[in-house]
Amino acid sequence: MRTKRVERYETIADLRASLAPARRAEHSIGVVPTMGYLHAGHLELVRRARAETDVVVVTIFVNPTQFGENDDFANYPRNMERDLALLRQAGVDAVFTPSVAEMYPAPLQTAIALKPLGDMLIGTVRPGHFTGVATVVAKLFNITQPTRAYFGEKDFQQLAVIRRMVADLDIPVEIVGVPTVREADGLAMSSRNVRLSPQDRVAARVLSAALREGAAMIAAGERDPQRVLAVLEEMIAAEPGVLLRSLDIGDAADLAAIATIDRPVVLLVTAMVGPVLLIDQQEAWPKAGREESR
Ligand code: PAF
Numbered sequence: 661m662r663t664k665r666v667e668r669y670e671t672i673a674d675l676r677a678s679l680a681p682a683r684r685a686e687h688s689i690g691v692v693p694t695m696g697y698l699h700a701g702h703l704e705l706v707r708r709a710r711a712e713t714d715v716v717v718v719t720i721f722v723n724p725t726q727f728g729e730n731d732d733f734a735n736y737p738r739n740m741e742r743d744l745a746l747l748r749q750a751g752v753d754a755v756f757t758p759s760v761a762e763m764y765p766a767p768l769q770t771a772i773a774l775k776p777l778g779d780m781l782i783g784t785v786r787p788g789h790f791t792g793v794a795t796v797v798a799k800l801f802n803i804t805q806p807t808r809a810y811f812g813e814k815d816f817q818q819l820a821v822i823r824r825m826v827a828d829l830d831i832p833v834e835i836v837g838v839p840t841v842r843e844a845d846g847l848a849m850s851s852r853n854v855r856l857s858p859q860d861r862v863a864a865r866v867l868s869a870a871l872r873e874g875a876a877m878i879a880a881g882e883r884d885p886q887r888v889l890a891v892l893e894e895m896i897a898a899e900p901g902v903l904l905r906s907l908d909i910g911d912a913a914d915l916a917a918i919a920t921i922d923r924p925v926v927l928l929v930t931a932m933v934g935p936v937l938l939i940d941q942q943e944a945w946p947k948a949g950r951e952e953s954r
Contacts, residue, residue: 666748668755672803675756679715679804687714691806693797696720697737697851698746701841705810706750708838717804718747719756721763726792732937737854756804763799771795772829774821781915782817782939785905785930790821797822801831809833814840814848816926816941820915840941842868848940860934863901867929870895871942874909874927878944883921885909896931903932912943921946 669675682689690713692705709716720743727733740757747755771791778790801809811819819837826835841849846868856864870892877888889907896904910916912924927942
């Protein structure tokens with residue numbers, strides 16, 4: 661099914677009713693969960709969903725339960741008209757834009773907490789964040805019952821949390837991770853970037869530059885994660901506009917801590933740049949040793 665115009669649904673009942681015929685006809689449904697203020701990274705998720713599924717649903721919901729007390733829920737950028745225009749151009753079939761009251765008619769008594777995956781790394785900087793994410797994504801999956809769901813690799817830990825939740829709870833959806841889309845100078849696309857002042861925008865470049873440096877060190881043969889982290893910390897500390905919140909290297913498969921870089925890893929960084937919390941990631945592959953290259 662390909663509709664000519666994008667339909668907007670604000671209630672769970674209306675969205676479910678609209679998807680029922682496609683489900684009965686066994687058409688595949690692709691869902692792209694977002695918090696809106698769409699950028700090229702989101703549009704890449706939509707493009708993949710459009711190419712791989714029959715019916716594409718984008719959800720726009722700024723989920724309050726994934727923001728901590730000092731997080732920026734109130735300041736999270738929003739522009740529904742612009743988002744809808746972009747989604748119309750991108751040829752999506754349906755946009756789900758529920759209110760907070762529609763998603764949370766009463767405070768939830770149920771929460772999906774991943775332990776330790778949701779508490780480690782970025783979870784230590786943003787306590788409860790991944791519980792909010794996992795719970796709302798599970799709700800969105802129950803509402804849309806998609807064949808595939810698309811998430812950006814920029815939020816690498818989020819992607820790992822969602823994959824693990826889907827596996828643990830036997831949710832019948834294929835999770836598709838899509839590579840990070842970057843600005844020309846390397847900054848990862850994020851809805852939050854719009855809140856950076858011109859000076860902060862320049863300072864923010866150090867994050868992707870540091871991650872690239874880390875990946876280059878690892879590719880060149882560095883196997884000690886602490887040495888890599890020390891170099892990256894120094895690079896980031898030299899940029900006065902950036903306050904590092906977390907910097908980690910983990911196993912790319914499960915984010916577990918590693919003593920030696922002897923397998924594919926992921927470098928993860930969170931930092932305050934001005935008033936904005938930025939997150940970025942970079943996968944890195946160790947130089948094949950004599951053993952491995954044989
Ligand atoms: O990545 C996001 O935009 C959000 O965390 C998500 C997955 C839509 C859940 O609110």
